[in-house]
Amino acid sequence: MENIIEVKGIRKVYRVGNEKVIALENIDLSIGKGEICCLLGTSGSGKSTLLNLMAGLEKPTRGEIIIKNTHVEKLDEKRLVLFRQKYIGFVFQSYNLLPNLTAMENVGLPLAFKGIPRWIRDKKSKQMLSSVGLKSHSNRKPSQMSGGQQQRVGIARAFVGNPEIVFADEPTGNLDSKTTVEVMDLITGIARKNNQTLIIVTHDTNIAGYADKIIHILDGNIEKVEFKTPSLIK
Amino acid sequence: MRSFDIISMGLKNLFRRKTRTILTVLGVVIGTAAIVVMVSLGIGMNENFEEQLKQMGNLNIINVTKYRNSPDNTGGPPKEIVLDSIAISKISAIKGIRGVTPVVEGNMKLVSGKYMAYVSVMGIDARTIENFDYPVEQGRLLQEGDTDKILVGGNIPQYFYNPKTRYGMMGPNSKPPVDVLTDKLEVTFDMSYGEKRRQEGIGGSETSEKPPKLYKVKGVGLLSVTNDWQKDGYIFMDYNYLQKLMKDNAKSQNGKQDNYWGMPSTDTSKGFERLMVMVDNMKDVDRVQKEIDEMGYGTNSLADMRKPMQKQAQTIQLVLGGIGAISLLISALGITNTMIMSIYERTREIGVMKVLGCKMNNIRQLFLLEAGVIGFFGGCVGVLLSYLASLVLNTVGRNIMNSGDGGMVGMGMGMGMGMNSGGSKISVIPPWLALLSIVFAILIGIVSGFSPARRAMKLSALEAIKSE
Numbered sequence: 001m002e003n004i005i006e007v008k009g010i011r012k013v014y015r016v017g018n019e020k021v022i023a024l025e026n027i028d029l030s031i032g033k034g035e036i037c038c039l040l041g042t043s044g045s046g047k048s049t050l051l052n053l054m055a056g057l058e059k060p061t062r063g064e065i066i067i068k069n070t071h072v073e074k075l076d077e078k079r080l081v082l083f084r085q086k087y088i089g090f091v092f093q094s095y096n097l098l099p100n101l102t103a104m105e106n107v108g109l110p111l112a113f114k115g116i117p118r119w120i121r122d123k124k125s126k127q128m129l130s131s132v133g134l135k136s137h138s139n140r141k142p143s144q145m146s147g148g149q150q151q152r153v154g155i156a157r158a159f160v161g162n163p164e165i166v167f168a169d170e171p172t173g174n175l176d177s178k179t180t181v182e183v184m185d186l187i188t189g190i191a192r193k194n195n196q197t198l199i200i201v202t203h204d205t206n207i208a209g210y211a212d213k214i215i216h217i218l219d220g221n222i223e224k225v226e227f228k229t230p231s232l233i234k
Numbered sequence: 235m236r237s238f239d240i241i242s243m244g245l246k247n248l249f250r251r252k253t254r255t256i257l258t259v260l261g262v263v264i265g266t267a268a269i270v271v272m273v274s275l276g277i278g279m280n281e282n283f284e285e286q287l288k289q290m291g292n293l294n295i296i297n298v299t300k301y302r303n304s305p306d307n308t309g310g311p312p313k314e315i316v317l318d319s320i321a322i323s324k325i326s327a328i329k330g331i332r333g334v335t336p337v338v339e340g341n342m343k344l345v346s347g348k349y350m351a352y353v354s355v356m357g358i359d360a361r362t363i364e365n366f367d368y369p370v371e372q373g374r375l376l377q378e379g380d381t382d383k384i385l386v387g388g389n390i391p392q393y394f395y396n397p398k399t400r401y402g403m404m405g406p407n408s409k410p411p412v413d414v415l416t417d418k419l420e421v422t423f424d425m426s427y428g429e430k431r432r433q434e435g436i437g438g439s440e441t442s443e444k445p446p447k448l449y450k451v452k453g454v455g456l457l458s459v460t461n462d463w464q465k466d467g468y469i470f471m472d473y474n475y476l477q478k479l480m481k482d483n484a485k486s487q488n489g490k491q492d493n494y495w496g497m498p499s500t501d502t503s504k505g506f507e508r509l510m511v512m513v514d515n516m517k518d519v520d521r522v523q524k525e526i527d528e529m530g531y532g533t534n535s536l537a538d539m540r541k542p543m544q545k546q547a548q549t550i551q552l553v554l555g556g557i558g559a560i561s562l563l564i565s566a567l568g569i570t571n572t573m574i575m576s577i578y579e580r581t582r583e584i585g586v587m588k589v590l591g592c593k594m595n596n597i598r599q600l601f602l603l604e605a606g607v608i609g610f611f612g613g614c615v616g617v618l619l620s621y622l623a624s625l626v627l628n629t630v631g632r633n634i635m636n637s638g639d640g641g642m643v644g645m646g647m648g649m650g651m652g653m654n655s656g657g658s659k660i661s662v663i664p665p666w667l668a669l670l671s672i673v674f675a676i677l678i679g680i681v682s683g684f685s686p687a688r689r690a691m692k693l694s695a696l697e698a699i700k701s702e
Contacts, residue, residue, distance in 0.1 A: 052696055055589070057589065057695055057696040058696055077594060078593070078594060081588065081591055081592070081593050081594065082591075082593075084589065084590070084591045085591030086591075088591075090589050090590060092586070092699065096582065096586040096699065098583055098586070098587075099250075099583075100246050100247065100250045101246070109587070109590055110590045110591055112235055112236070112239045113235050113587070113590060113591045113592045113593065113596070114235075114591070115235055115236055117236065118236075118238075118239070157590070
């Protein structure tokens with residue numbers, strides 16, 4: 001299987017005052033196209049840092065991150081933006097919908113950033129919203145929706161541009177267990193249907209159960225890699 | 235991102251915080267209004283000056299006299315210079331001149347049957363009169379070869395009165411009793427012609443006086459009213475003919491010159507009394523005047539008066555504008571503050587936008603747009619407010635000024651001009667000022683928004699989404 005993401009020899013050191021804190025040490029991993037991968041670890045393990053590095057939100061101290069044959073760590077901010085526009089979708093823990101935009105406008109946001117005209121955006125956003133079961137909510141503001149509904153809008157927004165990779169940082173962290181199941185079913189369902197690569201960061205082992213591959217992270221190192229459903233990995 | 239999307243997003247953001255936006259806009263409104271009103275006062279003052287100057291005569295005309303003050307202005311009697319036809323041709327050669335004419339002036343009585351009028355008379359070279367901007371309402375200008383023809387100033391028809399009746403001149407709106415173009419006209423240098431001779435009984439010697447000499451003239455043209463007293467109150471004749479009449483009159487009256495006021499010397503052997511030079515473009519007046527001055531002739535023009543007036547007006551305008559500028563500066567700080575606050579509030583949003591693939595430029599544009607829109611609205615409302623303030627100033631202020639005799643003029647100029655203060659308007663907002671101030675307000679907004687916008691652009695996406 002073709003690897004869509006390759007991480008080689010990554011080290012990330014933060015400076016806190018005069019002290020150096022090593023967040024990640026010598027990480028090597030690869031994620032295949034269409035794979036659903038989970039970064040599992042306790043808080044402070046460095047899993048979120050790893051996600052941020054892969055998404056190009058942070059620069060590694062050392063090492064290489066290659067996504068779609070592009071060295072992400074070498075891109076400047078302008079190219080990173082274009083790169084994210086093209087290949088990457090994002091789901092946040094706290095939804096991060098823009099409060100003054102309606103659900104439909106929020107979903108259309110990544111398309112707007114790409115310069116796609118409004119009527120096309122609205123059409124795609126509506127389709128996306130109905131596929132997450134929020135067809136009737138398209139004109140609501142985030143404040144008029146529950147957490148689960150907001151996260152569905154967030155998921156619709158992440159997938160609307162049909163990106164090859166979607167990062168989800170604790171997507172269910174703010175949701176109750178029932179909604180968690182719904183949201184996880186939804187997000188993995190869409191990713192599998194479109195053969196999109198999904199990378200989920202979580203501390204919840206139940207969530208990890210949805211993944212093909214679970215990467216256990218402990219104190220900045222990869223503890224072990226677990227393949228949940230080997231049948232899917234060719 | 236499409237510009238339409240940026241605009242709609244920016245407007246939505248502004249509407250989200252209505253109170254804050256309105257307050258910031260209000261700051262710009264006050265700043266713009268302050269600057270516009272202040273500048274409008276300066277412009278109004280300038281216009282009043284111009285209006286007054288226009289009443290005093292044509293701004294394009296330079297008078298050349300044969301008296302020249304000593305060049306270093308150390309006093310002493312002015313030197314006399316001969317102004318002859320050589321001088322005329324020398325002056326005519328200067329670039330930018332439309333016409334040169336010798337001028338002689340005097341006072342006359344214009345008689346038509348039982349009606350008469352006191353008039354000033356000006357002798358002008360009929361060949362060049364067309365170059366001096368005399369606006370003909372009826373008939374024509376003087377032409378070469380016109381001898382006993384006169385051109386009549388716009389107000390003259392109103393001057394006729396009947397000395398036999400007790401009533402004074404006609405009211406300005408009543409139909410004049412004489413048609414200067416068709417009725418028979420005569421002129422005389424005898425100012426007491428047709429009046430009751432009051433002195434008759436007292437002196438006795440006066441009765442032996444020869445009857446005053448009347449010269450037949452024909453009106454060929456009537457000028458329209460210009461508000462320039464040097465046109466409206468005069469009749470115009472060919473220079474040579476007037477000169478001849480004056481000589482003839484002097485001869486016939488022999489040493490009784492004291493009866494005739496305002497008669498200049500009729501001796502032309504020493505050249506002309508005065509030349510009038512018409513300059514094509516008002517901008518050239520200074521240069522031409524200087525050139526004539528350097529030839530050694532004495533000159534004066536309204537431009538002499540105009541310059542210090544303009545300078546004064548400029549100074550006042552600058553001071554007023556400065557006061558306005560300060561308030562606009564404060565409103566600029568208000569915009570910057572609002573935008574910075576807005577960034578703090580929206581740090582997270584900006585981060586999310588960046589993560590979702592919003593270009594850095596778009597973020598900057600968004601913030602600049604918001605700041606510019608604040609400036610735009612502030613500018614528009616500010617200009618409206620200024621028009622209102624200007625209206626109030628003009629209606630309320632005029633009454634005060636008229637009672638205060640001279641008002642603005644007295645304040646700035648201290649000119650002892652015996653004319654009404656003109657002061658039709660205190661505050662004038664020309665369209666260019668309105669437009670310019672709106673553009674300026676937008677510009678102020680964008681400049682104030684520049685550093686916040688930069689800040690927003692530089693925000694680290696990660697830091698932004700982390701902040702909870």
